Amino acid sequence: MHETKSNVGLASYIWVFAGLIFLTALEVLAVSADFSKTAVLLFLLGTVAAKALLIALFFMHLKSEKWWVWLLPALPVLLSILFIFALFPDIVYHAAQTFEHRI
Amino acid sequence: MSGHGKESFISRFVFSTDHKVIAIQYLITGLLFLGFGGAMALLMRWQLAFPWQPIPFIGHLLFSSSGGFLVPEHYPMLFTMHGSIMVFFAITPILLGALGNYSIPLEIGAQDMAFPRLNMMSYGSLFLGSVLITISFFMPGGAAGSGWTIYTPLSSSTTTSIGWGQDLLILGLALDGVSLLMGGINYITTIVKLRARGMSLRRLPLTTWGLFFSAVLNTVWLPLVVAALIMVLCDRRLDTAFFTAGPLAPRGGGQALLYQHLFWGFGHPEVYILILPVWGLVGDLLSVFSRKPAFGYAATVISMSTISVLSGVVWGHHMFTSGMNPLVGKAFMFLTISISIPTAVFFLNWLATLWRGSIHFTTPMLFALGVVFVFAIGGLTGLYNAVQTIDVYIHDTYVVVGHFHYTLAASVLFGAFAFIYFWFPKIFGREMNSFLGKLHFWLSLVLLNAVFFPMILVGLRGHMRRIADATGYTFLQPVQNLNVWMGWAALFLVGSQLIFFINFIVSLFAGRKASSNPWNAASLAWTTSSPPPPENFEVVPSVYRGPHEYSAPGSGDRDWMTQSERGSSATTFAGKETAVSVPVTSGKLGIWVFLVSEIMLFTGFIGSYIVLRLGNPVKISGLQVLNIPLLAINTGVLLTSSLTMALSLRAVQMRDYVNLRRWLLLTAGLGSLFLMIKFFDYLHMWESGFTISSNLFGSCYYLLTGFHALHVLSGIVVILCLWFASRKPAFWTVAEGRVEGSGLYWHFIDIVWVILFAVLCLI
Ligand code: HEM
Ligand SMILES: [Cu+2]
Numbered sequence: 064m065h066e067t068k069s070n071v072g073l074a075s076y077i078w079v080f081a082g083l084i085f086l087t088a089l090e091v092l093a094v095s096a097d098f099s100k101t102a103v104l105l106f107l108l109g110t111v112a113a114k115a116l117l118i119a120l121f122f123m124h125l126k127s128e129k130w131w132v133w134l135l136p137a138l139p140v141l142l143s144i145l146f147i148f149a150l151f152p153d154i155v156y157h158a159a160q161t162f163e164h165r166i
Numbered sequence: 167m168s169g170h171g172k173e174s175f176i177s178r179f180v181f182s183t184d185h186k187v188i189a190i191q192y193l194i195t196g197l198l199f200l201g202f203g204g205a206m207a208l209l210m211r212w213q214l215a216f217p218w219q220p221i222p223f224i225g226h227l228l229f230s231s232s233g234g235f236l237v238p239e240h241y242p243m244l245f246t247m248h249g250s251i252m253v254f255f256a257i258t259p260i261l262l263g264a265l266g267n268y269s270i271p272l273e274i275g276a277q278d279m280a281f282p283r284l285n286m287m288s289y290g291s292l293f294l295g296s297v298l299i300t301i302s303f304f305m306p307g308g309a310a311g312s313g314w315t316i317y318t319p320l321s322s323s324t325t326t327s328i329g330w331g332q333d334l335l336i337l338g339l340a341l342d343g344v345s346l347l348m349g350g351i352n353y354i355t356t357i358v359k360l361r362a363r364g365m366s367l368r369r370l371p372l373t374t375w376g377l378f379f380s381a382v383l384n385t386v387w388l389p390l391v392v393a394a395l396i397m398v399l400c401d402r403r404l405d406t407a408f409f410t411a412g413p414l415a416p417r418g419g420g421q422a423l424l425y426q427h428l429f430w431g432f433g434h435p436e437v438y439i440l441i442l443p444v445w446g447l448v449g450d451l452l453s454v455f456s457r458k459p460a461f462g463y464a465a466t467v468i469s470m471s472t473i474s475v476l477s478g479v480v481w482g483h484h485m486f487t488s489g490m491n492p493l494v495g496k497a498f499m500f501l502t503i504s505i506s507i508p509t510a511v512f513f514l515n516w517l518a519t520l521w522r523g524s525i526h527f528t529t530p531m532l533f534a535l536g537v538v539f540v541f542a543i544g545g546l547t548g549l550y551n552a553v554q555t556i557d558v559y560i561h562d563t564y565v566v567v568g569h570f571h572y573t574l575a576a577s578v579l580f581g582a583f584a585f586i587y588f589w590f591p592k593i594f595g596r597e598m599n600s601f602l603g604k605l606h607f608w609l610s611l612v613l614l615n616a617v618f619f620p621m622i623l624v625g626l627r628g629h630m631r632r633i634a635d636a637t638g639y640t641f642l643q644p645v646q647n648l649n650v651w652m653g654w655a656a657l658f659l660v661g662s663q664l665i666f667f668i669n670f671i672v673s674l675f676a677g678r679k680a681s682s683n684p685w686n687a688a689s690l691a692w693t694t695s696s697p698p699p700p701e702n703f704e705v706v707p708s709v710y711r712g713p714h715e716y717s718a719p720g721s722g723d724r725d726w727m728t729q730s731e732r733g734s735s736a737t738t739f740a741g742k743e744t745a746v747s748v749p750v751t752s753g754k755l756g757i758w759v760f761l762v763s764e765i766m767l768f769t770g771f772i773g774s775y776i777v778l779r780l781g782n783p784v785k786i787s788g789l790q791v792l793n794i795p796l797l798a799i800n801t802g803v804l805l806t807s808s809l810t811m812a813l814s815l816r817a818v819q820m821r822d823y824v825n826l827r828r829w830l831l832l833t834a835g836l837g838s839l840f841l842m843i844k845f846f847d848y849l850h851m852w853e854s855g856f857t858i859s860s861n862l863f864g865s866c867y868y869l870l871t872g873f874h875a876l877h878v879l880s881g882i883v884v885i886l887c888l889w890f891a892s893r894k895p896a897f898w899t900v901a902e903g904r905v906e907g908s909g910l911y912w913h914f915i916d917i918v919w920v921i922l923f924a925v926l927c928l929i
Pocket of ligand 1: 204207208210211245246248249250252253257312313314315567571574575576578579617630631632633656659660
């Protein structure tokens, strides 16, 4: 039983790996082609999320973990996103303004 | 005991992995620094009371070059080091280090922490940090002087008078941060995994709950400030400009406000990190010494957890006057004020615990009641600070200093004393003198109000914080007499702490021998001898009831029942409420908790890069400067190493140790190849003039990838260690856990690179 389980592992590892390389190649192609900036940005957002998920699910075996093991990476990732967005009003949108503008 | 008797002094007391010994190391370190910080407070109060007058007795020793009195540069150094030392090297070691280490395993019925060696390293890291900050006083230019908040651009510029002392403080704090992270991983894993049979979550003492939440907050938020401090260090020594702008950053730069966000993103949770264990401890002590179960146990735990969550989203209340977006400020105001709801819940629970109890005014109980009293003042003054419109007036005045001394120097410190008086008999096997203890309490209570309440008064008159001499301002002349008053009161306050130190030292050697349960307490720690044997319990305990079984029917001639007593009363839930067995190994849980902190560390770096870059009017893209094909190939190399790492785990699972070693070696090889390519990439770019100080993008590129490369390097070292260890069949029994754990780390590094490749190189 161990044997078969692990062999299934082998095939999926190789597929995941192939997927990762494929997505990377797509990323490089996308930025060298002549697409709009926003389109590239959205595309990269998708590929990065897909790659990270592939690694986490298969290489880090999150796929076969209990739900609360998922929480451990999910919560800080969520917090990170919230934190970065909370910085936008101050750091991103304020930066271009001069001191006089602020007053 | 006999086994331990043969060990040398060094291995028993210096390099010990016993949580009880490590707790004592933390306690002594914390108490020494408490004295040190107190002495600095006195120097400040002397200066404020009698500006520029020679300091009596010790002035010539300390400030011989200036003729025995302070010069203006000294004052910022004093408040900076006083604040940093008190928060990070006095209170934190005592409450998290000592109380956490000592109480957690004993209260949950474990033999030790989940990772005893990590625990030893955790203290080691704090020790190194404390050595660095001690040395920092003797650096040319003196100690750090930019406040405990280390605000940029003051702290990030080396052209100000602030010299190497500042760098050492930053390094010292970073080491303390590492120590706390290691501690956090240990505390969380221990509480989740090592609870004795029957110790369900609803039966944990409140102290343990407080320490648990505090450890969670540490693991999550501390990495942010570590990232920020590393960037400050780069700004200081590598000529980057993450946190400076304008004339200070001629090549275009970052933003000082970003530092404040990162600092307070951690800094606010930090105050809860300190006070949560105290709240828990007070909850337990009020119950023990009222001989009643803690009122509303579940509600208390739920409010503590609610507060822990909320504490992560209120940091902006420290920045109302920073020029931050007012709308954001408003959100922070409402969130902050909402914290008072759960706070009120457990506060009322405390009072209800006392209600009609049979109160025993022992020394620890007095200190616990003292916490209730001074925390009420601290908390209520906090509400004023939280209101945007009021804070505009009182920000940076002594109102704030008074407020946070009521919460930190009064509540948290009283909590620390309550801990020491309560646990001393268990830790050292002797009792402290209760007359001296009570004297210490009453003097401290009166005197600390005499010091800290006038702070609020002078603050309302407009007395600024962080000034060395108020007499120069006409509007402050009427309150100068209060400054003199606070000077005397502080002298007596610090002086009355000598009673504690004398009591502590004398009791250590000559105190009455303590029984195993001198307070008639019900939690597990009090069922074993004082001090406990090396493995904590003669017999591994089973738990049948909650931690506060006082005055329950059926306890016979005593008025309490310990958690491990089976008894026959109706309160026995055995069977119904056994500890959940958590289906994950300690090692794996520890690694995941570690990865949580790693995620937050990279959030600090990557998040800063994202907002700085989006906010920067100068648009630079990685596509223009970087060698994309080379970096893409390098991405392939790292991805391949993840595959080989996954295959080594598969080899272990198939008991194929020959291939395990091959895959491990290949993984380490690929990792090294990645680093080599990286190195040539750096070399090439540096030669073509693109350096870490070229511009904001260059700074971010080298910092982020460099930090990632360091992670790869440590991953390689770990994998090579595994490879080396796996020669021996003895290793094979533990191989799966080790390989899996290192694999999780390795794949995580891979994910970080996937993100870096996209955000740095492709956009
Ligand atoms: C004997 C008791 C103490 C006295 C008389 C005292 C007095 C002072 C004074 C005069 C300042 C400088 C205020 C200014 O000029 O802005 C200060 C700052 C500070 N104190 Fe204390 N303190 C005491 C204990 C503590 C304790 C136990 C803690 C921490 C747990 C603490 C934490 C701080 C912090 C964080 C600052 C701010 C430093 C800064 O502005 O960067 N203090 N204290
Ligand atoms: Cu705060």
